[in-house]
Amino acid sequence: MVVKLARPKVRDVAPRIANEIEPKMQKLGIEKAALEEEGRQIQRKSDQHDMGVADAARQARIAAILGHRLPEQPKPQRTRLHEIIERVGDIEAALAIMNEDAKVERKQAAAKILAAVEPVHRRLAETLGDALLKLQAANMALWRFYNDLDGDGVNIGRLGDFRSTRLGNPQDQYSAVPALLCELAGAGFVSKSQLPAEVRP
Numbered sequence: 001m002v003v004k005l006a007r008p009k010v011r012d013v014a015p016r017i018a019n020e021i022e023p024k025m026q027k028l029g030i031e032k033a034a035l036e037e038e039g040r041q042i043q044r045k046s047d048q049h050d051m052g053v054a055d056a057a058r059q060a061r062i063a064a065i066l067g068h069r070l071p072e073q074p075k076p077q078r079t080r081l082h083e084i085i086e087r088v089g090d091i092e093a094a095l096a097i098m099n100e101d102a103k104v105e106r107k108q109a110a111a112k113i114l115a116a117v118e119p120v121h122r123r124l125a126e127t128l129g130d131a132l133l134k135l136q137a138a139n140m141a142l143w144r145f146y147n148d149l150d151g152d153g154v155n156i157g158r159l160g161d162f163r164s165t166r167l168g169n170p171q172d173q174y175s176a177v178p179a180l181l182c183e184l185a186g187a188g189f190v191s192k193s194q195l196p197a198e199v200r201p
Contacts, residue, residue, distance in 0.1 A: 007117050014109035021102045025095055032091045039084040122189065129181065129190035136177050136196060140170040171198045 011018045143163055149156055168175025173182065178199040184190040192200070 007120075008113050010106060010109045010113070013112050014105040017102050017105050017109075021098050021105070025098050025102075028091050028095055032088055032095075035084045035088050035091075039081055039088070042081045042084070125184060125187070125189035129184045129194075132177055132181050132184070133190070133194060133196075135167070136170055136181060136199065139164070139167055139177065140196065140198065143170055173199060173201065 146156060146161060146163055163169075167177055170178065172178065181190060181195060181199050182201060185192045185195055
């Protein structure tokens with residue numbers, strides 16, 4: 001059975017994510033990467049300059065000890081590196097806020113979508129339950145058939161033994177089919193009265 005789900009998509013239920021939040025986050029991410037690369041280049045170039053500044057500051061301290069007139073010190077200026085660091089920090093804060101906004105939008109969209117598809121999910125789960133009940137009955141009948149022959153000392157031989165190790169022993173509640181049937185019954189997709197005696201907890 002092929003089921004085509006004509007369900008609402010996140011992009012339709014929460015268009016703000018695709019139309020506003022994600023494009024803006026992508027744009028800011030590109031800007032942040034470019035700024036960080038520029039900052040690394042500036043940092044590399046400024047290493048030698050920093051040594052010169054430190055030397056000038058030392059000369060000023062020595063002049064003060066000697067009582068000499070201190071050379072005029074340039075007023076500290078805002079550097080491009082400082083601008084980059086500040087801008088990157090602002091972008092990171094904005095991205096964090098937008099990421100949280102997107103999470104809220106997705107959560108709300110998911111709730112609406114799940115409400116819309118719940119009847120389809122129930123139908124599919126109930127269909128699976130019906131199929132598993134038939135499979136359990138067929139597997140149980142086959143095991144009883146083989147066990148009866150085994151008990152009478154008859155070698156199954158050329159008949160072939162189809163007691164599937166993947167399906168497991170149908171009398172074992174923890175094997176594949178009985179375990180899944182119990183899960184479906186617990187979730188209300190299979191009536192507990194439908195469960196075979198060997199499967200019931």
